[in-house]
Amino acid sequence: DAGITQSPRHKVTETGTPVTLRCHQTENHRYMYWYRQDPGHGLRLIHYSYGVKDTDKGEVSDGYSVSRSKTEDFLLTLESATSSQTSVYFCAISGEGNEQFFGPGTRLTVL
């Protein structure tokens, strides 16, 4: 299995609080991605990174920001969490071949 970890694995928070999710890889892959998974929507891309400090928006980026200061870490921040951001969040990594490897996911509940 690709070396990807996500932390925390579960989090419950209140509306309006900031939340940061961490993705860590040990594969030295260039590309990293954050997705959210919601029933009936499959996975939707939030943000992605194509190198250290190189990031861009995905399909559903409103309300989210990201940072990548090291190759191995990709952080997803919800500046002010809302109930609509209750979801399961997946990090993925990829080398040059388009194939993505997924982390175990973080289940976030915003009350």
Place this chain on the structure above:
Amino acid sequence: AQSVTQLGSHVSVSEGALVLLRCNYSSSVPPYLFWYVQYPNQGLQLLLKYTTGATLVKGINGFEAEFKKSETSFHLTKPSAHMSDAAEYFCAVSLPNAGGTSYGKLTFGQGTILTVHP
């Protein structure tokens, strides 16, 4: 822009029966195509992928898929279902990452939940 449509959000088969999960895509250029499987409370695992070359692609756990350009389809099949195949399956498409221009971004279908009855 690419898009993926998976026909049928739920598919139910008997153990030993043929599994057929349908996927149609839309892409402005020849795409790369993927099938992923997700077991409960787990991440996604790659079943198989098509990039170039042979249009019939074999994957893990006895699954295979055929890229049909004329039908813009990439249906997933398995001759004989097993109870352990019960999971959610996702079809995904990306543009070839030639020169790093597409960044390997995936667009997913909505998913198909496969139930296998004894």
